[in-house]
Amino acid sequence: MVLFSHAWHDMIQGGAAYAVWGFYVLSGFLMTLVIKDKYGFTVEGILKYISNRIIRIFPLYYICLLAGIATIVFLRHHKIDPTQFNGQFYMPSRGTWLAPLTLLTVFPTTGLPVATSGALATEFTAYAMMPLMAFSPLFSLLFFFISLVVNISYGFGLESFAARYTFFSTCLIAFSFGSLLCHFKPWLSLIRNRPLSLGAWLLLSVSWLRYPYFPWEHGLYVSLPVSGWVVLSFIDVRKNKLDGLLGDLSYPVYLAHTLVLAWYFVVFHKAFDLRCAVEVYVFSVILSYILIVVVDRPLSRLKVRGRTTAPDNQNYDLTLRARSRPKISLI
Numbered sequence: 380m381v382l383f384s385h386a387w388h389d390m391i392q393g394g395a396a397y398a399v400w401g402f403y404v405l406s407g408f409l410m411t412l413v414i415k416d417k418y419g420f421t422v423e424g425i426l427k428y429i430s431n432r433i434i435r436i437f438p439l440y441y442i443c444l445l446a447g448i449a450t451i452v453f454l455r456h457h458k459i460d461p462t463q464f465n466g467q468f469y470m471p472s473r474g475t476w477l478a479p480l481t482l483l484t485v486f487p488t489t490g491l492p493v494a495t496s497g498a499l500a501t502e503f504t505a506y507a508m509m510p511l512m513a514f515s516p517l518f519s520l521l522f523f524f525i526s527l528v529v530n531i532s533y534g535f536g537l538e539s540f541a542a543r544y545t546f547f548s549t550c551l552i553a554f555s556f557g558s559l560l561c562h563f564k565p566w567l568s569l570i571r572n573r574p575l576s577l578g579a580w581l582l583l584s585v586s587w588l589r590y591p592y593f594p595w596e597h598g599l600y601v602s603l604p605v606s607g608w609v610v611l612s613f614i615d616v617r618k619n620k621l622d623g624l625l626g627d628l629s630y631p632v633y634l635a636h637t638l639v640l641a642w643y644f645v646v647f648h649k650a651f652d653l654r655c656a657v658e659v660y661v662f663s664v665i666l667s668y669i670l671i672v673v674v675d676r677p678l679s680r681l682k683v684r685g686r687t688t689a690p691d692n693q694n695y696d697l698t699l700r701a702r703s704r705p706k707i708s709l710i
Contacts, residue, residue, distance in 0.1 A: 394584040396544055396594060396598070396599060396602075397580070397583060397584055397594070397598065397599070397602040397605075397606065399498055399544075400544075400550070400553045400599055400602055400603065400606065401553075401580070401602060401606035401609070401610075403501075403502070403505070403550055403553035403554050403557065404553050404554075404556055404557035404560070404603060404606045404607050404610055405557060405606075405610050406502060406505065406506075406554060406557060407505070407509070407512070407519075407553065407554035407555060407556065407557025407558040407560075407561070408557040408558065408560050408561045408607075408610050408614070409557075409561075410505075410506060410509040410513065410558075411509065411512060411513040411519075411557070411558040411561040411562065412561050413428070414428055414509060414510055414513035415513050415561075420510065420513075420514055425510050427683045427684075428510065429506075429507075430682075430683060431682045431683065432503070432506050434678055434679070434681055434682055435630075435679075435682075436482070436499070436503060437482075438674055438675070438678050439630065439631055439634060439670055439674060439675060440482070440493065440496070440499070440634060442670065442674065443493045443631075443634040443635055443638065444479060444480075444492050444493050444496075446635075446638055447468075447491075447492030447493050447494070447637075447638060448470070448492045450492075450638055450641050450642065451468070451469060451470050451492060453645075454641060454645070457645070459644075459645070461641065464494070464637055464640050464641045464644070465494035465495070465637045467490060467491045467494050467497060468490070468491065468492075468494035468637055468641075469489075469490035469491075470490050470492065471488075471489050471490045471491070471492070472489045472490070474487075475487050475488060475489045475490075478491075478500065479491055479492060479493065479496060482496065482499060482500040482503040482504070483500065483503070483504055484500050484501060484504045484546075484547040485504075488500075493634055493637075494637040495633055495634065495636075495637060496634075497545055498545070499633075499634075500547075501545070501547045501550050504547050505547070505550075505551065505554040508522070508551075508554075509554070509558070512554070512555060512558040513558065513561075516558075516559060516562035516563070519555045519558040519559045519562060520555070520559065522551055522554075522555040523551075523552055523555035523556060523559065525548075525551070526548060526549060526550075526551040526552035526555060527552055529546075529548045529549055529551075530543055530549050530552060530600070533549065535596045535597055536596065537592060537595050537596065540595040540596070543599065544599065552600075552603070553603060553606075556603050556607060557607065557610065560607050560610060560611060564611065564614075567611055568611070570608065570611065571611050571612045572608075572612055573612045573613060576605070576608040576609045576611075576612040576613075577609060577612075579605050579608065579609075580602075580605050580606065580608075580609050583598070583601060583602060583605050586598065627671050627675065628664060628667050628668065628671065631666070631667035631670045631671060631675070632660075632663050632664060632667045635663055635666055635667060635670070636659065636660070636663040639659050639662045639663045639666060640659050643655070643658065643659050643662065
């Protein structure tokens, strides 16, 4: 039973690692697209882009940050170790509060009151670099090769996986790869295939069954073209209301699920099993929906419009479609 639990944990973590880097690829693609086609490269356009990113990220994040601080204080008072819910879920030491307060990876990080905000900080720091990558594929290519060299310098052993998976300098390879996909989208459209790309990603996610160390050694880098293939294949799919709701829920669920897990444990004192996971997920979704209705949607009205009317957080294809040459779809 212990071996089964460990194997299941490895499968989830392997798939989660690919999913996080896949999300970075998607972010690099979409941010390049919206900067080129919605905001432009004027000072006014870049300021609108930055302003809208801040409105999207920080209000919900700061709510969860305050809730995380309160939760850690409460857990400590009752002699409960918060790190049992997430290894990074503890109070920052003196001098390391700038990292959770600013979400900039240039500051040293110790504990995180929002336990999952390490990846969010990587994302936000990458947003600051996206105007350069969107401006020219040469910048995207430059950042890609710089990050590639950094990854190679760490080696591909098990001992370096945590650094390669979490450090901004190593994760930058995924953002720049997504940006390059956007720049060359008209020429890459011929390889689009939704069933095959999704099947390849799922196959990669279970490759640990045959090669147990593959996800931690070279799997991340194989996941880049596979995730990019999925992005290219699905990027033009029109979203419906359910897609929009799920997209809205994803961010607050990501921020709040560790907090929900901690309070679930305090209130119900249940073991961490499959039933616990399902119930925590349901509570996280309910809380996230409340945050969307009460906080996120009202604040979204403060966002400034770009030069098009298409929302910046949706999958769409604007002028790239007009610029692209006639294409033969494989789907």
